[in-house]
Amino acid sequence: MSAESSLRLVEPAMGTVFSFDVRTPATDEIHAALTSAVAWLHHVDALFSTYRPGSQISRLGRGELTVGECAPEVREVLDRCRELSEETGGRFSSTPAGRLDPSGLVKGWAVERASDLLYEAGALDHCVNGGGDVQTRGEAAPGRPWRIGLAHPADHEAVAAVVEGRDLAVATSGTAERGAHITDPRTGRPASALLSLTLVGRRLATVDALATAVFAMGEEAEDWLRSRPGLHAYAVTADHRVWSTPGFPFAAPLGAPCHAV
Amino acid sequence: MRRALITTGTTLAGIVLLLSLKPHESTLHNASAPLSTGDVPGPETRASQPAGPTATSGNGTFIGDAVQTEFGTVQVRITVRDGALAKVDVLRYPDEDRKSVAISRFALPRLTERTMAAGNAQIDTLSGATYTSEGYRRSLQSALDQAGVR
Numbered sequence: 001m002s003a004e005s006s007l008r009l010v011e012p013a014m015g016t017v018f019s020f021d022v023r024t025p026a027t028d029e030i031h032a033a034l035t036s037a038v039a040w041l042h043h044v045d046a047l048f049s050t051y052r053p054g055s056q057i058s059r060l061g062r063g064e065l066t067v068g069e070c071a072p073e074v075r076e077v078l079d080r081c082r083e084l085s086e087e088t089g090g091r092f093s094s095t096p097a098g099r100l101d102p103s104g105l106v107k108g109w110a111v112e113r114a115s116d117l118l119y120e121a122g123a124l125d126h127c128v129n130g131g132g133d134v135q136t137r138g139e140a141a142p143g144r145p146w147r148i149g150l151a152h153p154a155d156h157e158a159v160a161a162v163v164e165g166r167d168l169a170v171a172t173s174g175t176a177e178r179g180a181h182i183t184d185p186r187t188g189r190p191a192s193a194l195l196s197l198t199l200v201g202r203r204l205a206t207v208d209a210l211a212t213a214v215f216a217m218g219e220e221a222e223d224w225l226r227s228r229p230g231l232h233a234y235a236v237t238a239d240h241r242v243w244s245t246p247g248f249p250f251a252a253p254l255g256a257p258c259h260a261v
Numbered sequence: 262m263r264r265a266l267i268t269t270g271t272t273l274a275g276i277v278l279l280l281s282l283k284p285h286e287s288t289l290h291n292a293s294a295p296l297s298t299g300d301v302p303g304p305e306t307r308a309s310q311p312a313g314p315t316a317t318s319g320n321g322t323f324i325g326d327a328v329q330t331e332f333g334t335v336q337v338r339i340t341v342r343d344g345a346l347a348k349v350d351v352l353r354y355p356d357e358d359r360k361s362v363a364i365s366r367f368a369l370p371r372l373t374e375r376t377m378a379a380g381n382a383q384i385d386t387l388s389g390a391t392y393t394s395e396g397y398r399r400s401l402q403s404a405l406d407q408a409g410v411r
Contacts, residue, residue, distance in 0.1 A: 012394055016393060017394055017397040021386065021409060129386045129387070129402060131397070132387065133388065134386055134387075140385045147383065149388070149401065150387075151400070151401070153369075157401070158372055159377070159401065162382050170388040174389070242366065242367050242369050243366045243367075
């Protein structure tokens, strides 16, 4: 599909901006799904925002609600958080600063679900980007996979690499914008070994949550990733070196960095 | 023992073919003693270490050299009982080596609009560290969205 026939929408929510880019020719069903997807994001924000004292997650954290009294999505998210915490040896936490805050999972999970809504309505080729965390489905154009630039951690105008593929989830954690805000839940100290960490997999909820956890792992990340063949990682270290796992889906020829030693 | 060696040699040749080993490297070095179980040598270890008295009995466990193939390192252990090959264990599979394929390291590239155009790598979207609404306004994603919505 050419860009002219694509359906685009930019929606501020959850303190960031969501971009929808549907390349399947738009139908009434797809338009309706896009409306539902936007409503879904605001619904998630209302349930899970830690900035809203009246959100279910805030009230749950203060003990004013039980999980049973919350929407089923709350239990789903908290269950996923528990699994992710176990998978990462506690590097992922739903209480990163000592209080209930599953934000490390919620955005990616919300984007993945929004993408599913579009897909189920027949939008087989689309991309949803939630504040830099990306879920793509299908292709950007017939025979041409999606290309996702990885933001350069020190230059807003440049990208450091380009990822290419079909049905990819891409999430980046880093210090570029908000400083050293990711703490290692196991030590309570800010994670500082990496400037940014990009994970690529298939489904954004897991990929986004794990990107935060792997970022917090710092130098231990490489070992942990060896046991996760379905995940690819690209990391920029504090001294502006880069490492990537074997098989990282760089777009040829730009991303292939073998010459840039 | 001679018969045992011939037997094992022949069988090993079969294994060698199967695993694409280099035949001259996979011969057993002077069949030696039973190795203690769990004593798996590293890739440099030759098979000739622990000496033993079993040459005449035709019994023992022997470890072949670790051999580099195009698929990775392969190493086998054979057990001989009463002069006949009783068991073959593959100690190292190529897959183990694949798992340890090195993570690559390089300098941080900086791809600008111009370099991307030169490389014919138009990007569709951008992954970056979580941006605030303000960060979004300054981001390439904002530019991409404007270009698409226009």
